[in-house]
Amino acid sequence: MTTLSGNHLIEQLQWRYAVKKFETLKISAQDWKVLEDALILSPSSYGLQPWKFIVVTNSGVKKQLRPVSWGQSQIEDCSQLVVFAARKTMDEAYVQKFINRIVDVRKIDPASIEFYKNMILGDVVKGERNKIAHEWATRQCYIAIGNLMTAAAVLGIDTCPLEGIEPPKYDEILGLKNSEYATVVACAVGYRSAEDKYASAPKVRFEKKDVIQEV
Amino acid sequence: MTTLSGNHLIEQLQWRYAVKKFETLKISAQDWKVLEDALILSPSSYGLQPWKFIVVTNSGVKKQLRPVSWGQSQIEDCSQLVVFAARKTMDEAYVQKFINRIVDVRKIDPASIEFYKNMILGDVVKGERNKIAHEWATRQCYIAIGNLMTAAAVLGIDTCPLEGIEPPKYDEILGLKNSEYATVVACAVGYRSAEDKYASAPKVRFEKKDVIQEV
Numbered sequence: 001m002t003t004l005s006g007n008h009l010i011e012q013l014q015w016r017y018a019v020k021k022f023e024t025l026k027i028s029a030q031d032w033k034v035l036e037d038a039l040i041l042s043p044s045s046y047g048l049q050p051w052k053f054i055v056v057t058n059s060g061v062k063k064q065l066r067p068v069s070w071g072q073s074q075i076e077d078c079s080q081l082v083v084f085a086a087r088k089t090m091d092e093a094y095v096q097k098f099i100n101r102i103v104d105v106r107k108i109d110p111a112s113i114e115f116y117k118n119m120i121l122g123d124v125v126k127g128e129r130n131k132i133a134h135e136w137a138t139r140q141c142y143i144a145i146g147n148l149m150t151a152a153a154v155l156g157i158d159t160c161p162l163e164g165i166e167p168p169k170y171d172e173i174l175g176l177k178n179s180e181y182a183t184v185v186a187c188a189v190g191y192r193s194a195e196d197k198y199a200s201a202p203k204v205r206f207e208k209k210d211v212i213q214e215v
Numbered sequence: 216m217t218t219l220s221g222n223h224l225i226e227q228l229q230w231r232y233a234v235k236k237f238e239t240l241k242i243s244a245q246d247w248k249v250l251e252d253a254l255i256l257s258p259s260s261y262g263l264q265p266w267k268f269i270v271v272t273n274s275g276v277k278k279q280l281r282p283v284s285w286g287q288s289q290i291e292d293c294s295q296l297v298v299f300a301a302r303k304t305m306d307e308a309y310v311q312k313f314i315n316r317i318v319d320v321r322k323i324d325p326a327s328i329e330f331y332k333n334m335i336l337g338d339v340v341k342g343e344r345n346k347i348a349h350e351w352a353t354r355q356c357y358i359a360i361g362n363l364m365t366a367a368a369v370l371g372i373d374t375c376p377l378e379g380i381e382p383p384k385y386d387e388i389l390g391l392k393n394s395e396y397a398t399v400v401a402c403a404v405g406y407r408s409a410e411d412k413y414a415s416a417p418k419v420r421f422e423k424k425d426v427i428q429e430v
Contacts, residue, residue: 001223001230003371006249008217013256013366015216034221036427040420041228043364045378047419049426056430098419105419123379135350139357139400143376146361149258151228154369156218161358163260164338174430185354204262204313204320205255211264212251215271215389 004154014203016153019160019188021196022077027157027189032080035189038151039082042144046120048098050087050137051144052181054174055080061173068169069186074160078188083170084145085181086137090124138184145187152189162186219369229418231368234375234403236411237292242372242404247295250404253366254297257359261335263313265302265352266359267396269389270295276388283384284401289375293403298385299360300396301352305339353399360402367404377401 004012027035039053056062057080066075075081087094099117103110123129129136149159163185170176170183192199205211219227242250254268271277272295281290290296302309314332318325338344344351364374378400385391385398407414420426 001226001371002219003223003227004217004219004369006246006370009366009369010249010252010256011216012218013253016256016258018258018262031221034225036423037225038228040423040426041225041231041418042361043231043233043376045376047233049421051426052428053426054428054430058430061430098421101421102419105417139354142354142357143361143364146257146358147228147365149358150362150365150369151224154219154224154365155221156216161258161260202320203256204317206264206313206316208251208255211255211266211268213267213269215269215273215276 009154012153012156013150016149016159017198017201017203019074019158019190019192019196020198021193022074022079022158022188022190023193024077025079025191027079027191031155031157034155035148035152035157039144039148042147044140044143045136046124048095048120048124048140050090051141052085053144054083054085056083057081064173065170068166068173069162070164072162072164074162074188077190078160079190081186081188082148083174083186084141084184085176086134086141086184087180088134088182089180090130090133090137092121092125095120095125134182141184145185148187148189158190158192160188162188224369227368227371228365231364231374232413232416232418234289234373234405234407234411235413236408237289237294237373237403237405238408239292240294240406242294246370246372249370250363250367250372254359254363257362259355259358260351261339263310263335263339263355265305265309266356267300268359269298269300271298272296279388280385283381283388284377285379287377287379289377289403292405293375294405297363297402297404298389298398299356299400299402300391301349301356301399302395303349303397304395305345305348305352307336307340310335310340349397356399360400363402363404373405373407375403377403
């Protein structure tokens with residue numbers, strides 16, 4: 001396998017920052033396909049993927065989203081705006097759809113994963129986690145945005161995570177209102193502008209001793 | 216800069232899976248330092264880093280954690296168990312500590328980021344987000360676990376995210392009970408065992424059309 005060296009990984013993570021100003025260059029179709037595939041490969045609890053990724057490139061839609069995103073220019077200037085929408089509920093039908101997919105992809109006997117299915121149902125449908133199903137799905141979306149930012153960084157592509165958005169307005173504009181999904185966070189993807197002075201500002205992190213505790 | 220090609224990134228993300236059985240090989244000090252640095256570089260809202268990463272290698276502590284982790288063997292068998300603890304509250308003192316750190320690292324005049332400080336306070340201390348401070352911090356921890364899994368994958372190091380844990384018991388065992396932080400999720404890190412049959416099982420994802428919507 002071809003991996004990145006530790007030094008190069010850290011260089012790319014140091015290079016990454018929340019871009020304030022994107023340039024107009026768009027991501028190539030080939031590179032975008034890689035990022036979409038990376039997004040799809042995001043890990044999630046049980047592999048349940050309780051999410052939709054809405055990829056916005058339409059300039060009219062971006063224009064509508066900007067005023068409900070604290071007016072942030074990245075919404076309009078980025079190449080792709082990825083909106084992360086999390087499932088509102090979790091039910092047996094959804095779990096069954098996932099189980100069917102496992103059976104299809106792995107070409108296995110459904111009986112062989114009956115135990116696994118019941119374990120999932122006992123946790124996320126019949127268990128305590130069902131009461132926080134949307135929040136739980138939201139957390140999974142945050143795994144996906146974490147994966148997207150790091151994947152983009154190791155490719156040399158820029159991002160800006162955006163929590164400063166109005167999810168209910170996003171749901172209206174993106175037609176999610178009557179769906180099973182609700183907007184939780186967004187991420188602008190593209191290339192930093194040479195004019196973005198924040199690109200060269202030293203990254204601010206607390207000291208290692210303040211965040212890492214060894215046991 | 217040295218990046219990973221799109222094909223190699225996807226190969227590594229395909230290679231990654233939630234390891235069920237780790238081998239006894241430990242991660243070298245040099246590689247672990249890279250992963251710790253990657254963790255520290257995880258993005259968070261405003262860069263506030265509302266987290267602690269507890270790195271457990273002590274076998275006695277791992278033994279205590281396993282029964283409160285659905286008995287999962289990865290807890291004991293992994294090289295490093297990273298426990299993600301999220302801040303319970305968000306207050307002005309914490310934001311001020313972060314602002315002080317920006318001033319120190321960037322060697323700037325505090326007055327020049329007064330506006331930024333007030334924006335953060337208005338949102339996460341005085342605003343609506345304060346009511347969900349712990350949940351908001353939890354989401355940031357999920358960015359970090361997403362970053363950790365992807366960073367490890369591009370280095371060729373294995374992981375297994377663990378939501379099936381009892382956070383209050385973790386807090387007791389790790390001495391977090393009376394702290395500002397509470398356990399939210401964990402991630403075992405190490406190397407897959409050749410005996411782990413799940414390593415070769417095809418990865419299950421819904422079809423692209425089911426998770427990606429283009430606008």
